[in-house]
Structures are given as C-alpha cells and as structure tokens.
Amino acid sequence: MEKKLPKIEIIEKYCKGCHICVEFCPTKVLEMQGFVAAVKNLEACIKCMQCELRCPDFAIKVITE
Amino acid sequence: MAFDYEKYIRPGKLPHIWCPGCGHGIVMKGLIRAMDSLKLDMAQTAIVSGIGCASRLPGYMDCCTLHTAHGRAAAFATGVKLAKPEMNVILVGGDGDGTAIGGNHFIHACRRNIDMTYIILNNKIYGMTGGQFSPTTPTGAKASTTPYGNPDPCFDIAKLAIGAGATFVARGTSFHANQIDKLIAEAIQHKGFSVVEIMDDCPTTYGRRNKFKSVIEMMNHLKEIAVPVKAAEKMTAEQLQGKVLTGVLYKDETKTEYTAEYAKVIERAKAAK
Numbered sequence: 001m002e003k004k005l006p007k008i009e010i011i012e013k014y015c016k017g018c019h020i021c022v023e024f025c026p027t028k029v030l031e032m033q034g035f036v037a038a039v040k041n042l043e044a045c046i047k048c049m050q051c052e053l054r055c056p057d058f059a060i061k062v063i064t065e
Numbered sequence: 066m067a068f069d070y071e072k073y074i075r076p077g078k079l080p081h082i083w084c085p086g087c088g089h090g091i092v093m094k095g096l097i098r099a100m101d102s103l104k105l106d107m108a109q110t111a112i113v114s115g116i117g118c119a120s121r122l123p124g125y126m127d128c129c130t131l132h133t134a135h136g137r138a139a140a141f142a143t144g145v146k147l148a149k150p151e152m153n154v155i156l157v158g159g160d161g162d163g164t165a166i167g168g169n170h171f172i173h174a175c176r177r178n179i180d181m182t183y184i185i186l187n188n189k190i191y192g193m194t195g196g197q198f199s200p201t202t203p204t205g206a207k208a209s210t211t212p213y214g215n216p217d218p219c220f221d222i223a224k225l226a227i228g229a230g231a232t233f234v235a236r237g238t239s240f241h242a243n244q245i246d247k248l249i250a251e252a253i254q255h256k257g258f259s260v261v262e263i264m265d266d267c268p269t270t271y272g273r274r275n276k277f278k279s280v281i282e283m284m285n286h287l288k289e290i291a292v293p294v295k296a297a298e299k300m301t302a303e304q305l306q307g308k309v310l311t312g313v314l315y316k317d318e319t320k321t322e323y324t325a326e327y328a329k330v331i332e333r334a335k336a337a338k
Contacts, residue, residue: 009067014080016080016086018085019086019279019281020281024281052068056083056087056088057079057083058079058080059080061067063066063067064066
C-alpha cells in the first residue's frame with residue numbers, strides 16, 4: 001500500500017532559523033536553506049509532529065488527512 | 066490534522082518579538098493547547114502580565130488581556146478576579162518580573178489563595194533589558210552584571226510558592242513541550258492559586274554567556290536536568306544534585322479560596338446594615 005504523505009507547511013515569514021525543528025526531527029526530514037527551515041526528504045516523515053510541537057515561532061504545520 | 070493556533074492569536078500579530086530559539090513561543094503554544102482542551106470561553110478569560118519578554122505573551126492572545134506595570138501582574142489580576150469572580154484569570158510573567166520586582170505581590174497572591182493561574186517562564190535572567198542577573202540565576206552563572214560569576218544563591222520558585230501558601234504548584238520545561246499543556250490545564254482547573262513554573266531557555270542573553278553553543282544545547286541541558294517527581298522518589302540526594310523536579314509538585318484542595326471567602330464578607334457586611 002502506498003504510504004500517505006503529510007503536507008509540511010513552513011511559513012517563511014515566521015521562521016527565525018533557530019534549528020529546533022531540524023535537530024529534533026527523528027527522521028531528518030527538514031534542513032536549513034539559508035536562514036529558514038525547508039523540507040528536504042518528505043518521504044521519511046513519520047508524522048510524529050515534533051517539529052510542529054516544538055517550533056517556537058508558529059512557523060510549521062504538519063497537515064495530515 | 067495540524068493544530069490551529071492562529072484561532073487564538075490576534076490577527077496580524079505574528080511573527081512575535083522573541084529571539085530565535087526562545088522557549089517562550091513553545092510555552093505560548095502549550096497555553097493555547099491547554100485553553101483549547103478546556104474549551105475556555107475567550108470572552109471570559111483574562112491573561113494578565115507585567116513587563117518583560119515573557120510578559121509580551123498576552124499581546125498576541127485573542128482574549129481579554131491586561132499588560133500592566135513591572136511586577137504588578139498579581140495585583141491587577143487580583144482586582145480582575147475580585148470584580149469578576151466568574152472569569153478565568155491567567156497570569157504570565159518572567160522570573161525577574163515575578164520573583165524580584167513583583168516578588169512581594171507574588172507571595173501575597175500565594176498566601177491569599179485566590180483562584181488564578183500564574184505561569185512563570187523562568188529563563189534565569191533579565192532577557193529584555195540586556196541580561197542582568199535575576200533572583201533565579203544559578204550561583205556562579207555569568208550575566209552582564211556578574212561577568213565573574215553570580216555570587217548569590219538562587220530562588221527555587223516552586224518551593225517559594227509552596228512556602229508562601231499556593232495550593233497547586235507544578236514545574237515543566239520548554240523541552241518537554243507536550244507536558245506543558247497538561248500542567249497548565251490542570252492548574253487552570255484547580256480552584257485556588259496555582260503556580261506553573263516553566264524552565265525556559267534564553268539563548269541570546271543567558272546561553273551565549275554561559276558556554277551554551279546553540280539553542281539545541283540549551284534544550285538538551287533542560288532535558289538532562291529535568292527529573293519527573295515519581296522518578297525522583299527512587300533517587301538519592303546525591304543523584305538529585307543539580308536536577309530540577311518536574312510534574313505536579315504540590316496540590317492542596319482543603320484551603321478555602323479567596324473570592325468565596327470575600328463573598329462571605331460582603332454577605333456579613335450587608336447583614337450588619
């Protein structure tokens with residue numbers, strides 16, 4: 001069965017580049033692109049929502065079905 | 066589904082003023098989740114704060130808010146609660162605002178046991194004014210006013226609150242983000258003065274002076290020092306050296322609440338006429 005991937009929305013205007021989401025993602029889905037976080041490997045996402053929970057800047061939303 | 070935080074935030078207020086990596090945003094999210102889980106009526110909820118980084122929090126929240134003089138959050142909030150006892154009153158402030166400038170208001174609010182929730186974001190420093198040491202800066206830590214190390218012993222806010230008479234005291238950290246909303250929700254539900262201390266990180270003014278290379282290192286430090294209350298029962302005093310207890314530290318439901326007691330005074334005064 002094909003894995004259903006979530007949609008990770010990063011609001012660049014809110015992101016301050018603190019690296020928290022990148023470091024605390026257990027499957028290394030995110031990376032820093034310049035000063036803001038960006039999705040590098042969506043396939044690896046296990047929908048643990050750690051990035052959304054920990055982002056201090058309200059910049060990440062993990063949209064699942 | 067992603068949690069809709071923006072429902073509780075005043076439109077156009079984001080991005081907030083806090084520095085990159087500051088834990089205050091994490092605590093604000095915890096507070097929003099707690100308010101959402103309790104289905105609090107925004108028109109019947111007041112968030113009161115003093116001055117400081119943490120005290121900027123009410124400005125972003127879309128409910129009744131009051132941004133008051135430095136350290137005077139407890140005084141103004143007492144007024145709100147006495148005038149409108151049906152309202153949920155939540156105070157938010159930092160360690161300097163709550164235990165130094167507003168220390169007296171804080172202990173007397175604890176003593177009165179008035180039904181409010183005080184969330185103290187303890188980042189161990191005065192962040193907004195440039196990193197001066199606060200009453201919770203650990204002994205030996207460096208601040209802009211103690212470049213050779215802080216000689217003062219520090220306050221344990223939770224113990225101070227218990228000693229002063231608060232009836233619900235809990236502690237969390239900004240690393241343990243999923244625990245924050247549960248602690249705050251339990252504190253709001255408690256009838257009486259409840260204190261929730263959140264150990265926070267200040268990478269800008271505390272971290273860089275105290276050899277924390279990054280926000281992640283500060284977060285991991287919070288993870289290392291936190292010990293849940295239940296786990297601490299099995300640990301020796303030596304093992305607990307330098308650790309902080311997290312979870313619900315104290316709960317007393319026997320003490321009478323202040324607004325209920327004050328209503329009786331009003332009744333007595335009316336009867337005496």
